[in-house]
Amino acid sequence: MDNILKKPIAFILGPTASGKTDLAIDISDAVPSEIISVDSVMVYKDCNIGSAKPSEQILKQYPHHLVNVIEPSSIFSVSDFYKSSLELIDEIHSRNKLPIFVGGTMMYFKQLLNGLDLLPARNDDYRFELEEIRKQNGNQYLYELLQSIDSEYASTLNQSDHKRIIRALEVYKLTGENMSSLLGRVDKNFLLDKYNLKQFGILDDDRSTLHKRIEKRLKKIINDGLVDEVRSILKKYNIEENHPLRKSVNYKQAVSFIKEQYDEEEFFDRALFATRQLAKRQITWMRSWNNLDVFDIKSTSNIKESIKSLTSYL
Numbered sequence: 001m002d003n004i005l006k007k008p009i010a011f012i013l014g015p016t017a018s019g020k021t022d023l024a025i026d027i028s029d030a031v032p033s034e035i036i037s038v039d040s041v042m043v044y045k046d047c048n049i050g051s052a053k054p055s056e057q058i059l060k061q062y063p064h065h066l067v068n069v070i071e072p073s074s075i076f077s078v079s080d081f082y083k084s085s086l087e088l089i090d091e092i093h094s095r096n097k098l099p100i101f102v103g104g105t106m107m108y109f110k111q112l113l114n115g116l117d118l119l120p121a122r123n124d125d126y127r128f129e130l131e132e133i134r135k136q137n138g139n140q141y142l143y144e145l146l147q148s149i150d151s152e153y154a155s156t157l158n159q160s161d162h163k164r165i166i167r168a169l170e171v172y173k174l175t176g177e178n179m180s181s182l183l184g185r186v187d188k189n190f191l192l193d194k195y196n197l198k199q200f201g202i203l204d205d206d207r208s209t210l211h212k213r214i215e216k217r218l219k220k221i222i223n224d225g226l227v228d229e230v231r232s233i234l235k236k237y238n239i240e241e242n243h244p245l246r247k248s249v250n251y252k253q254a255v256s257f258i259k260e261q262y263d264e265e266e267f268f269d270r271a272l273f274a275t276r277q278l279a280k281r282q283i284t285w286m287r288s289w290n291n292l293d294v295f296d297i298k299s300t301s302n303i304k305e306s307i308k309s310l311t312s313y314l
Contacts, residue, residue: 014202015279038103
């Protein structure tokens with residue numbers, strides 16, 4: 001189908017602290033659009049400061065889909081993001097507006113672009129059972145168990161990758177089918193076939209600009225009360241030790257600081273290092289991205305002009 005006959009979608013990708021949110025808000029003032037957050041932490045309620053979530057005032061004036069949709073005691077998965085996004089695209093198009101996906105969780109972008117195999121929801125009771133078995137017998141035991149039921153999929157995994165091993169065993173338990181037989185059924189070109197997708201990236205060759213922005217924002221996050229926020233979240237919600245939030249940048253370091261595992265200076269240094277490493281991984285993802293129009297931080301206004309042209313397809 002020619003692009004002129006397809007409804008448009010826009011992706012705006014960028015490393016942390018590159019100005020994606022401000023750009024999305026600027027675009028919202030210029031074109032009939034709605035913002036869909038692509039952020040694995042902003043999705044959680046009360047995780048405001050550490051995720052650099054837009055203020056309540058901004059969110060009221062410029063609503064962001066997939067922000068504040070779930071409590072931290074639960075887990076928002078890639079599958080949840082994928083299913084919610086497809087529903088939102090149709091809803092936003094029905095209002096004759098442009099869906100703009102904005103964020104830095106590259107796995108979310110990738111799965112939305114490539115499609116997601118429809119696998120069963122996680123089963124925490126069975127996962128807990130498998131975790132106990134792993135603790136008692138080691139990763140090798142679960143890996144060998146997976147080999148016995150799905151040698152093809154097991155051969156693609158590292159024996160220490162207990163997360164994927166447990167997921168594969170869980171899928172077999174819930175469906176009676178091997179992971180290898182379930183993967184690959186989805187149409188990998190679904191999004192591109194159905195929609196006129198334009199992808200924009202914010203990426204500077206000069207890392208020093210981004211590093212300065214990261215450090216400046218981290219200081220603000222800490223001064224705004226990151227540690228108090230994390231204390232409040234831990235008190236209010238029952239967050240399992242293996243919850244993704246405990247491993248996310250800023251929250252992981254704040255939890256360790258609260259446990260007095262290091263002092264204020266080391267807390268800042270570790271959070272800064274973790275944020276820079278996150279940005280590095282995000283940039284690595286983007287450098288291998290297909291069909292991505294790249295702009296540096298100082299020329300993001302050009303993205304707005306390009307997105308304006310998409311509204312003619314609505």
